[in-house]
Amino acid sequence: MTEPQRPHPVVQLTLMRLREMMREPGALFWTFGFPVLLSVALGIAFRVKGPEPVVVGALPGVTVQARDALASGGVQVRPLDEAAAKAALRSGQVAVVLVPPARPGEPFTYGFDPARPEARLARATVDAILQKAAGRQDRLAVRDQEVSEPGSRYIDFLIPGLLAMNLMSGSMWGIGWVIVEMRVRKLLKRLLAAPMRRRHLLFAFGLSRLMVIPFEIALILIFARLVFGVQVAGSYAALVLVSLAGSASFAAIAILVASRAQNTQTVSGLMNLVMLPMFVLSGVFFSSTHFPEVTRPFISALPLTAMCDGMRAVMIDGAGLAGTLPYLAVLAAWGVVSFVLGLRWFRWG
Amino acid sequence: MNTICPDAEPALLCRGLRKIYEAGRGSGRKRAGAVLAVEGLDLTIARGECFGLLGPNGSGKTTTVEMLEGLLAPTGGEVKLLGMDWAHDESRLRERMGVALQETRLPEKLTVEEVLNLFRSFYQRPRPLQALLADVQLEEKRRAWVVKLSGGQRQRLAIACALVAEPEILFLDEPTTGLDPQSRRQIWGLVAAYRARGGTVLLTTHYMEEAQRLCDRVAILDRGRLIRLGTPAELIAGLGAEHVVELELEAGMGALDEATLRSLPTVTEVHLSGEGVWALAAVEPERAVPALRALLQERGQHLLRLGTRKATLEDVFVSLTGRALRDD
Ligand SMILES: Nc1ncnc2c1ncn2[C@@H]1O[C@H](COP(=O)(O)OP(=O)(O)OP(=O)(O)O)[C@@H](O)[C@H]1O
Numbered sequence: 001m002t003e004p005q006r007p008h009p010v011v012q013l014t015l016m017r018l019r020e021m022m023r024e025p026g027a028l029f030w031t032f033g034f035p036v037l038l039s040v041a042l043g044i045a046f047r048v049k050g051p052e053p054v055v056v057g058a059l060p061g062v063t064v065q066a067r068d069a070l071a072s073g074g075v076q077v078r079p080l081d082e083a084a085a086k087a088a089l090r091s092g093q094v095a096v097v098l099v100p101p102a103r104p105g106e107p108f109t110y111g112f113d114p115a116r117p118e119a120r121l122a123r124a125t126v127d128a129i130l131q132k133a134a135g136r137q138d139r140l141a142v143r144d145q146e147v148s149e150p151g152s153r154y155i156d157f158l159i160p161g162l163l164a165m166n167l168m169s170g171s172m173w174g175i176g177w178v179i180v181e182m183r184v185r186k187l188l189k190r191l192l193a194a195p196m197r198r199r200h201l202l203f204a205f206g207l208s209r210l211m212v213i214p215f216e217i218a219l220i221l222i223f224a225r226l227v228f229g230v231q232v233a234g235s236y237a238a239l240v241l242v243s244l245a246g247s248a249s250f251a252a253i254a255i256l257v258a259s260r261a262q263n264t265q266t267v268s269g270l271m272n273l274v275m276l277p278m279f280v281l282s283g284v285f286f287s288s289t290h291f292p293e294v295t296r297p298f299i300s301a302l303p304l305t306a307m308c309d310g311m312r313a314v315m316i317d318g319a320g321l322a323g324t325l326p327y328l329a330v331l332a333a334w335g336v337v338s339f340v341l342g343l344r345w346f347r348w349g
Numbered sequence: 350m351n352t353i354c355p356d357a358e359p360a361l362l363c364r365g366l367r368k369i370y371e372a373g374r375g376s377g378r379k380r381a382g383a384v385l386a387v388e389g390l391d392l393t394i395a396r397g398e399c400f401g402l403l404g405p406n407g408s409g410k411t412t413t414v415e416m417l418e419g420l421l422a423p424t425g426g427e428v429k430l431l432g433m434d435w436a437h438d439e440s441r442l443r444e445r446m447g448v449a450l451q452e453t454r455l456p457e458k459l460t461v462e463e464v465l466n467l468f469r470s471f472y473q474r475p476r477p478l479q480a481l482l483a484d485v486q487l488e489e490k491r492r493a494w495v496v497k498l499s500g501g502q503r504q505r506l507a508i509a510c511a512l513v514a515e516p517e518i519l520f521l522d523e524p525t526t527g528l529d530p531q532s533r534r535q536i537w538g539l540v541a542a543y544r545a546r547g548g549t550v551l552l553t554t555h556y557m558e559e560a561q562r563l564c565d566r567v568a569i570l571d572r573g574r575l576i577r578l579g580t581p582a583e584l585i586a587g588l589g590a591e592h593v594v595e596l597e598l599e600a601g602m603g604a605l606d607e608a609t610l611r612s613l614p615t616v617t618e619v620h621l622s623g624e625g626v627w628a629l630a631a632v633e634p635e636r637a638v639p640a641l642r643a644l645l646q647e648r649g650q651h652l653l654r655l656g657t658r659k660a661t662l663e664d665v666f667v668s669l670t671g672r673a674l675r676d677d
């Protein structure tokens with residue numbers, strides 16, 4: 001039997017990583033299954049629904065005419081006694097409680113919580129219907145036009161964030177955790193006992209991520225497109241660039257986090273310490289503009305914020321390569337600093 | 350038996366090798382727990398020799414071997430391997446040596462041949478896959494995942510990884526610990542075959558039988574120090590007696606004392622183990638045993654067990670340190 005040509009160590013090391021991943025059902029799920037499930041769950045929870053019906057509670061004594069007028073105006077009316085009405089108001093089951101006049105000639109009373117936007121809306125709706133039924137005339141002619149811009153829905157905001165989050169976790173777990181596992185198993189030491197070059201191993205880690213990233217991106221994008229009609233407004237090249245820069249940056253952070261950890265509990269604790277605050281602050285699920293103004297510069301400097309914002313700039317605002325430069329700069333800074341420190345502190349044994 | 354050439358340049362040489370582990374690994378405490386693991390070790394291993402490092406748990410075998418392998422920085426001392434040193438010739442040395450660490454867990458979901466091909470890719474001149482598989486008798490398992498291999502098969506794979514490029518020197522750290530007797534014999538066979546091809550071996554073990562069978566010379570380590578060095582036969586001869594009489598009294602039969610036992614004819618060493626078994630090193634057991642029986646009869650003490658065997662390196666260790674070699 002003739003031996004095939006000796007393969008390059010980088011090829012063999014990359015194959016090792018890819019094989020280990022493909023043969024590990026858990027790893028496959030977290031890389032590919034989980035982000036899809038998450039986007040389905042959040043997409044459904046925040047899908048654009050038809051207008052919510054207005055629900056009001058009516059105390060005994062509200063006239064049949066008033067109830068009919070409300071019902072024909074699309075308002076759901078629930079007859080309630082006083083105690084039940086209070087409870088329903090508190091729990092938000094009804095937005096407004098209608099209290100009939102105690103004596104003829106006295107006014108109707110609307111009970112509602114003005115701090116709730118939907119309660120104010122319900123009060124205005126109920127009032128308009130009752131006033132009209134009582135004979136009020138509209139003086140101004142108006143017409144409604146219903147609008148739903150693609151790109152303005154929650155799912156359009158969410159998908160770029162999910163993409164960024166997924167690439168971050170992929171790099172952190174796929175490199176940080178794997179390095180520490182190899183250290184615990186003494187595999188790192190064993191590889192070093194052979195004439196393996198250290199840079200070949202690091203190279204292979206990067207390369208194996210590089211081979212998986214296109215599939216991760218494509219899966220989420222195709223899925224979001226087919227199921228939710230999410231579009232990429234800007235250039236795909238810019239999207240790929242942000243993805244690669246972000247992944248590389250987080251790969252470097254992963255090397256730093258894993259540089260000294262002697263067991264997998266330590267490294268997973270450290271990685272959560274790095275990632276969890278960013279899940280909250282960087283605006284993966286909700287816009288980070290809700291945080292106070294003073295925190296804004298700090299939040300924008302986080303690598304996940306840069307990746308999320310870069311993704312959104314491309315997918316929603318249609319940015320091209322030039323538009324992503326500020327985000328790329330932030331990612332590059334994190335990547336370079338982490339890589340240099342990570343290599344300096346790295347323990348092979 | 351292959352030839353050992355003591356005059357030629359040695360395969361391995363170390364002088365004054367020392368290792369102190371600084372405290373604070375993992376914990377934040379300061380210095381308090383620094384460990385002196387190896388204390389000034391001098392070794393010379395000839396080409397073609399099989400050299401054994403023997404010692405109980407924690408005696409510094411792994412620390413020593415990893416310093417020799419260039420995987421752990423010594424605190425002091427010098428190492429010359431195949432005439433080169435680690436500071437200047439690391440990449441050349443790595444090409445020419447093979448290593449099986451104590452307990453490496455190879456990638457579990459790779460197959461045997463994938464693992465071997467991975468290691469083959471690191472060397473300039475790897476041996477053919479087929480030959481490697483044949484050497485370690487894993488041809489049938491070539492497509493099996495590492496995680497599906499038995500302990501013995503895994504250990505053979507680890508040794509195959511060390512033999513990938515036909516090294517000039519092979520380091521084996523406890524190659525047979527925890528294996529069944531059959532797997533152990535298979536690994537002894539591998540080592541013998543490698544030596545027959547002219548290789549030099551440094552192995553560590555706490556199995557005396559293994560050292561006696563495989564090693565031309567052994568060094569006994571205890572608490573980081575070399576306490577004896579020589580061929581197995583020399584070390585046993587150093588006991589002053591080639592036989593060991595072991596005896597155990599029935600429960601409730603009173604006690605024996607060391608002085609009495611030592612006064613038996615031809616007995617040179619007496620040792621009581623934790624389990625209440627006396628071991629007497631005797632030059633002529635055929636004289637010592639009748640005297641022992643007479644003594645016990647006189648005292649009305651009954652034996653639970655009495656046996657005679659040839660002295661082993663284990664006895665050498667016990668006589669040197671007063672402790673058993675294995676605490677497992
Ligand atoms: N990384 C480390 N940090 C601190 N102390 C260590 C370290 N590694 C080993 N030691 C200590 O150094 C001493 C020698 O350990 P070593 O592993 O060399 O022994 P060994 O002879 O190989 O033991 P075994 O037969 O159990 O494998 C022990 O006391 C051990 O606790």
Ligand SMILES: [Mg+2]
Nearest residue numbers: 410411412451
């Ligand atoms: Mg050891």
